[in-house]
Amino acid sequence: MGLFDRIRSDDDPRVAFFGIDGVPYSLIADNEDRFENLTAIAESGAGGAIDSIVPPESSACWPSLTTGVNPGQTGVYGFQDREVGSAETYVPMGTDVQATRLWDRVQSAGRDATVMNVPVTFPPQRDVQRMVSGFLSPGVEKAAYPDEIRETLQDSDYRIDVNAKLGHNDDKTEFIEDAHETLEKRFDAFRQYIEADDWDLFFGVFMTTDRVNHFLFEDYEKDGEYKEAFLEFYEKVDDYLGQLREMLADDVTMVVASDHGFTTLDHEVHCNEWLREEGWLSYDADEPEELGDLDESTKAYSLIPGRFYVNLDDREANGSVPEDDYEDVRADLKAKLEAWEGPDGRPVAERVVTKEEAFRGDHDDIAPDLVVIPNHGFDLKAGFKGSSDVFGVGPRNGMHSFDNACLFVDDDGARISDVDLYDIAPTLLSLLSVEYDRTEFDGSSLV
Numbered sequence: 001m002g003l004f005d006r007i008r009s010d011d012d013p014r015v016a017f018f019g020i021d022g023v024p025y026s027l028i029a030d031n032e033d034r035f036e037n038l039t040a041i042a043e044s045g046a047g048g049a050i051d052s053i054v055p056p057e058s059s060a061c062w063p064s065l066t067t068g069v070n071p072g073q074t075g076v077y078g079f080q081d082r083e084v085g086s087a088e089t090y091v092p093m094g095t096d097v098q099a100t101r102l103w104d105r106v107q108s109a110g111r112d113a114t115v116m117n118v119p120v121t122f123p124p125q126r127d128v129q130r131m132v133s134g135f136l137s138p139g140v141e142k143a144a145y146p147d148e149i150r151e152t153l154q155d156s157d158y159r160i161d162v163n164a165k166l167g168h169n170d171d172k173t174e175f176i177e178d179a180h181e182t183l184e185k186r187f188d189a190f191r192q193y194i195e196a197d198d199w200d201l202f203f204g205v206f207m208t209t210d211r212v213n214h215f216l217f218e219d220y221e222k223d224g225e226y227k228e229a230f231l232e233f234y235e236k237v238d239d240y241l242g243q244l245r246e247m248l249a250d251d252v253t254m255v256v257a258s259d260h261g262f263t264t265l266d267h268e269v270h271c272n273e274w275l276r277e278e279g280w281l282s283y284d285a286d287e288p289e290e291l292g293d294l295d296e297s298t299k300a301y302s303l304i305p306g307r308f309y310v311n312l313d314d315r316e317a318n319g320s321v322p323e324d325d326y327e328d329v330r331a332d333l334k335a336k337l338e339a340w341e342g343p344d345g346r347p348v349a350e351r352v353v354t355k356e357e358a359f360r361g362d363h364d365d366i367a368p369d370l371v372v373i374p375n376h377g378f379d380l381k382a383g384f385k386g387s388s389d390v391f392g393v394g395p396r397n398g399m400h401s402f403d404n405a406c407l408f409v410d411d412d413g414a415r416i417s418d419v420d421l422y423d424i425a426p427t428l429l430s431l432l433s434v435e436y437d438r439t440e441f442d443g444s445s446l447v
Contacts, residue, residue, distance in 0.1 A: 005179045012111065012200060014252045015431045017120070018190075019065075019205030020240060021058060022213050024261040025049035026408035027220070027234065034235055036255065037410055038243030039191045046435075046446075047408040048416035050423075052260035054358040054371050056402045057305045058135065059092060061421060062119040063260035066203075068425030068441035072361030076120065077368065080266055084365050087292030089303070094121040094137060096211035098363050099442075102425045103128050109434045111200035114193055115162070117186060118205050130197060134188070135161060135207055149193075162208050167215035168395040175215060176229050180236065183208045187240040190278065194247055196411055200432060209237060209258075217398025218264045225362075232252035238308035239399055245410070253431045254410040257424055261404030268394050270387040271302035277390065278336065288384045298322050300333055305400070306367035306380035308333060330369050335374055342393050350375045373402050414447045 025048060027423040032039045041047060053064050055078060063074040069079045076096040082089045090096075094412070097120060103113035104127070110130040115121065119135035132153065137143035137160050143152035162182045183206065189203045193207035212233055219226040245254050275281035280300045285293040294301055296318050298311045310330050313319040321329050340348040356365040374380055379399040407416055407424065411431065422443030429436050430445040438444065 007293045011251070013431060013433055014200050014249075015255060016194065016200075016202040016244070016248055016252050017204070017257070017428060018244065018408070019062075019203075019207075019287045020209045020237065020241075020256060020258050021119070021205060021207045022210035022236075022260055022262050022400065023237075023258040024263070024401070024404040025258075025405055027262075028403055028406060029093050030232065030292070031234075033229060035238040037238045037245060038233055040242075041254065041256065041410045045408070045410040045412055046414040046416045047406070048419070049261075049403070050257075050405045050416065051420040052400075052402050053406050053421050054353050054373065054402070055305050055307060056260040056400045056405075058119050058259055058375075060329040062135075062205075063092075063097045063099070064336055065098070065257070065421050066118065066260055066420050068097045068359065068443050069101070070359055070422070070442050071118050072359035072364035072367060074361075074443075075363035075366075077366065078307060082291065082303065082309075082366055087290070087294075089291055091136065092120060094123060094125070096120075099361075102428060103203060105429060105436065106201045107433060111432070111434065112198060113196045113201040113203065114199040114202040116189060116193065116202075117207060118203060122166070128191065129199060132158075132258065134147045134205055135159075151309055152192075153189060156185065156188065158189055162209055162211045164214070167211065168418075172215060172226055172229070176212075176226070176233065179233060183233070183236060183240070187243075187257065188372065190244060191247065194244065200429070202251050206237065206240075209234075210262075213398045214263045214396045215398065217290065219263045219397070231357055254408075255424075255428065256406075256408040257430070258405045258407075259421065261401035261406075262330050262398055263376040263404075265379045265397050265399040266344075266392045267379065268377050268379050268396075269342075269348060270383045270392065271306070271308070272384060273387040274340070274390045275300055275302060280333070283384075290348075291393075292317065292378065293384060294318055299329060302380075302382040303368070304380065304382045306372035306374060307382070308337070308370040309373065310369045317368050334370055335369065342378060346375060346377070346379075348372070348378045367400050378399060408447065411447055416446060419446060425442055 059079040063076045076092040106113045115131045117134035122133035122137040124131040124133045133143040161181045216230045220230045282296045284295040349372045353371045359367040426445045
């Protein structure tokens with residue numbers, strides 16, 4: 001019995017959640033012999049494929065996963081959001097998340113939470129037991145609370161994220177080594193604070209999986225040069241999850257999930273260039289770089305990933321589409337997006353979703369008018385710098401997918417069928433026996 005077991009004095013159930021960013025369920029299901037620990041959780045409890053959210057982008061997904069509500073309530077739609085009535089855009093941080101986080105509900109119930117490496121949580125909250133912010137944090141020195149954990153992590157060379165620039169090299173050896181080192185540091189930190197803290201909810205995220213997928217996923221799916229290195233990396237992920245599972249006391253339920261799926265990237269799709277060529281967008285500047293460079297004849301523009309905005313008068317900084325024309329213009333754009341074909345003749349869009357279908361809440365005033373969920377292989381980009389081609393290639397060979405995210409619950413009472421990301425937060429609260437109003441969530445408990 002370790003220190004963690006000795007200091008517990010109540011009978012409340014506990015949960016340890018481990019995020020594995022961007023891991024598709026099919027990867028685990030198709031390689032059960034290599035990923036024995038996740039397979040064991042599925043066999044003793046439940047495991048399966050789940051849907052992500054609209055749009056399936058990590059900056060939007062993690063706020064929704066940790067609150068149980070859609071971007072219309074979290075106020076975060078992607079890596080870059082826009083100001084209302086302005087040409088200014090910003091990168092959403094933790095303070096931009098407007099909905100109640102899972103760990104805040106736990107703390108309000110008189111319980112304790114340790115939160116480590118969750119994307120879009122910077123700056124770290126000071127009203128939880130312990131927090132180390134994840135993706136988008138500038139570094140450990142500013143991302144960790146309290147001071148003691150900051151010093152400990154700095155001394156151990158803890159990393160917020162992998163060096164993704166190494167993945168741009170043709171030779172991926174250095175990138176793979178860096179990914180392993182980052183993963184090892186994350187595991188060491190999780191292991192240390194699982195044992196050291198008297199927590200009711202431990203919530204930690206492995207982000208390196210997403211990075212490896214971006215640069216090696218095609219190798220896995222198409223038997224490329226780095227397929228074995230890819231699988232060996234995931235064997236280490238599975239081994240670490242197994243070790244963490246062994247550390248947990250009997251009253252702790254382990255849950256593992258990803259925020260979106262992954263697939264091979266065939267084409268980088270430059271959406272604003274397509275809008276320009278189709279006559280929907282034009283620029284004032286010779287070398288456009290930002291939203292403010294659109295001229296007043298622009299009828300629509302795009303932000304990543306696959307978000308399309310009508311350039312509406314009185315809503316946009318240089319709005320040109322009158323309110324009375326909005327529905328017709330949006331319907332026309334939706335039809336064109338649905339008919340859009342790639343170089344191989346395949347439709348770019350698997351479906352096109354309106355904002356009314358995808359978003360609802362007090363913060364839907366910056367919601368995109370349309371969101372394209374692309375078919376596998378079409379990675380939707382939306383820079384404003386001029387691009388000579390609509391379809392291109394870049395250093396990445398893997399892309400996010402709406403479908404085929406994963407969820408594993410080490411509880412034989414769990415069900416995983418017709419599930420999406422919004423179901424995770426109420427499920428964790430149910431496992432913790434923390435009371436909540438079901439109407440506050442877009443999902444429902446799976447136990």
